[in-house]
Amino acid sequence: MILHDFLPSGNGYKIRLLCACLGLNVPLKEYDITQGETRTEAFLALSPNGKIPLLELDSGECLSESNAILLYLAEKYQSPLLPVDLIQKADIHKWLFWEQYSHEPNIASVRFWLTHNAMNALKKQMLPDRVQQGNEALQLMDDTLKNQTFLIGEDLSLADICLFAYTHVAEEGGAYQLSDFPNIQRWIRDIESQDWFIPITQR
Template sequence: MYTLYDFLPSGNGYKVRLLLNQLGISYELVEKDIVKGETRTPEFLNLNSNGRIPLLQLENGECLAESNAILMYLAEGTPFLPDEKLLKARVLQWMFFEQYSHEPNIAVVRYWMTHGGPDEEQQRQLPSKMQSGYAALDVMEKQLSQSDFLVGGKYSVADIALYAYTHVAHEGNFDLSGYPAINAWLLRVQSRPNHLLITDRK
């Protein structure tokens, strides 16, 4: 059985739990509170020297880190990842976009807002983070105005990767009211079988 080390409020961890649930894969959940430094202990660093969640421990004891790498591993050979070479590359394109343009802004501001911030330094960074977050949403809106899902018109791990922090963007004071295509997509993702809320353990 897989073991998933996770912090429930994390969108990165949520991606993995959502896919596991939708694939019907059983796993053991081990919660690690990143705020309390529980991923910085020698024991955890021995599993992941980068000291981050999510971390998926495979049945043979090996560990796989980085949320989108875990998604790709789990999705291989399933309907959540296209077989066709270009479509698979487009899934990766959106997942790289999520980590480079979306998560560093939308997820970071959400974390600030839900963990007692922003502090003085974060306040200085906030306008730039908000601007970049909205720019990422604009890119998604353009694509989703042309297609029900991000790649090939079919639900994939690209959608899971970007849904995770988009559906809680309001917790970072991002206003999604001007994004009709994104809002329709959020409802489509939520209506998928075996959907999981971000606060759900399994």
């Protein structure tokens, strides 16, 4: 397999973090999305939406959408991060869907805007509402983690891998203060203490 990725991307980091957890050594092919490197004819032939991450399988087939890739790898390698219990599995799916709808657009997009000089008049107008919604998302996570170690209970799951990626770098750009969310801070430390953990900057 080959992972096509942009190193600062939390969506790509999810996949690299899961691979580290599973003990998979997946080669990385890097692209700079700020320079249009995923808009070339060669990349679009692999991924028509021109986005990373993209997981190229040994068969030549390509999988896009970070959370779909997470689910594929967890299923393929029968990871306990995706339990067989249908209620627990549905709970994980809930968090993955929520991440893309309520978390990523407000945490990740704001981080990108502020750290890559990507602001314009429309984004400046949108920013206060995005930050408010992002703080609401972080508060929901913090409330959930108040009485349990991880997002679906006492065991690490795919939900934690997914949400960790952009949550732990939410402060980049200055829009969010994780000190306001002590349970999230504890959860971040718990994940960073795993013996397989790799930082977002690791290739």
